[in-house]
Amino acid sequence: MESIDIGVDALRDWLESGRPVTVLDIRPAVEREEWSIPGSLHLDPHVALRTNAASPFAGVSLPPGQPVVAVCARGNTSLLAVRALRERGVQALSLKGGMKAWSLAWNLAEVTPIRSNAQIIQVRRTGKGCLSYIVGSGSEAAVVDASVDPDIYLRIAKERGFTITHVIDTHVHADHLSRSRPLAERSQAKVYLPAQDRTTYPFLPLKEGDTITIGASKIQALHTPGHTLESTSYLVDGRALLTGDTLFPGAVGRPDLAANAVEARQRAHTLYGTLQRIIKLPPDTWILPCHTSEPIPFDGKACGAALADVIRQVEMLRATEEGFVETLLSRIPATPPHHLEIVRLNESGAFPQGDPTELEAGANRCAIS
Ligand SMILES: [Fe+2]
Structure with a gap:
């Protein structure tokens, strides 16, 4: 029997290879505001589908000659949509598991320009x-801030002739x-974390100025506290700075997660000092964060920017310390759902069995612009 649904990996492959497909998001608009699949069309036929209206897609025109993948929150309502679309002769499929499952989809971009050995x-x-x-040089690679299935890093590293020797957060x-911990176990690499006493599983600590050698490249640790007290950025060959959640192309890190109001204010002051230090790096240093608040297109374009452009873009980097702190604290967004539970698991290194997407639901909210 012809399949009525498509899995996340298959849709990911279609989008990455540029295969023509219409992704039709049928969630209510308020859910789409939180996050969506880039390039998807939006229709909200929920009520019509749920009430068995005769033609929930009446009058809707879809790009001809290409399949339609209907997407809802969990892959249930989209099955109804597929039936209704097929009755209209549309070649339709339902995204299995919906946006919840899509949370694990991934894509790649090469970081350029960078004048380094990596x-x-x-x-x-x-x-x-x-x-x-993945920072690779010679036959070695480090993985920084691993956030997708370990097998994906292992596969990409192998395809490019690298052995993963360091796993770093x-x-x-x-x-x-x-x-990172499961990736280190799979790759038999060591886990390197900023020196701190929060994490309770074994790791190798990195402190200010420590350097890791990967092939012909050097990764230097810069202690950059503020978002969290241990936050550390990694300077690759003096050219690219992996900033974690400290500095983004258009924003700075939030200082309040797992902190009370007094601690958040202290961290905001600390972050000011950190950012003042970062902005004195060469203006062509490439700033590469570990999150973005927008869903990432399958465009192969790296999320990142030259430091000079970041300074132009982020007004708070040009504020006085008092102005910076007050602005930052006045713009704190809602906390990510389940963040305390996620912090607890990351500190203990206990990766939960089964589906992690329930805990990780929703878009990222790490940045303040
Ligand atoms: Fe963070």
Whole structure:
């Protein structure tokens, strides 16, 4: 029997290869505001579908000659949509597991321009907005801020002739479950984390000025506290700075997660000092964060920017310390759902059995612009 649904991996492959497909998001508009699949069309036939209206897609025109993939929150209502579309002769499929499952989809971008010995590959969790990095040189690679299935990093590294020798995080994450520990176990690499006493599983600590050698490349640790106290950025060959959630192309990190109001204010002051230090790096330093608040298209374009452009873009970087702190604290967004539970798991290194997407639901909310 002809399949009525399509899995996340298959749709991911279609989008990455540029195969013509119409992704039809049928969730209510308020859910779409939170996150969506880039390039998707939106229709909200929920009521019509649920009430068995005769023609929920009456009058709707869809691009001809290409399949339609209907997407809802969990892959149930989209099955109804597929039936209704097929009755109209549309070649329709339902995304299995809906947006919840799509949370794990990923794509890649090469980071350019960079004058270094390293190949930097940005591995992006497209729905969730998590950015991770494979920094490869010679036959070795480090993975920074792993956020997708360990097998994906292992496969990409192998395809490019790298062995993963180092697995590194910029900080204890609150938005997603770190895949660094499971990746280290699978790759027999060591886990390197900023020196701190939050994490309770064994790791190798990185402190200010420590340097890791990957092939002909050097990764230097810069302690950049503020988003969290241990937050550390990694400077690759003096050219690219993996900033975690400290600095984004258009925003700065939030100082309040897993902190009370007094601690958040202290961290905001600390972040000011950190950012003042970062903006003194060479203006062509490439700033590469570990999250983005927008779903990431399958465009192969790395999320990142030259420091000079970041300084132009982020007004808060030009504020006084008092102005910075007051602005930052006045713009704190809603906290990510389940963030305390995620922090607890990341500190203990206990990756939950089964489906992690329930805990990680929703878009990232790490940045303040
Ligand atoms: Fe974070």
